[in-house]
Amino acid sequence: MENEKAKSEARQILDKFGQDLKGVKISKSIKEGGELRKEKEGKGCDIEFRTIMFKNAKRKNDECLILEKASW
Secondary structure, eight states: OHHHHHHHHHHHHHHHHHHHHTTOOOOSEEEETTEEEEOOOOOOOOHHHHHHHHHHOSSBOSSOBOOOTTOO
């Protein structure tokens, strides 16, 4: 019975946390090595390479690939 109660409480906490995250805004920074760094101007890239990468990516927006470490 306590196990069911703990599961129910955990579910409520996770649901509330998920709802709270909906309002979070993400800044245009990149997390690298545990620290955030500001975007800089990059070097030009091979447009064909970029096209292939965007075509193969599971998740993307207009200008960025959305990746998770070790998931691709």
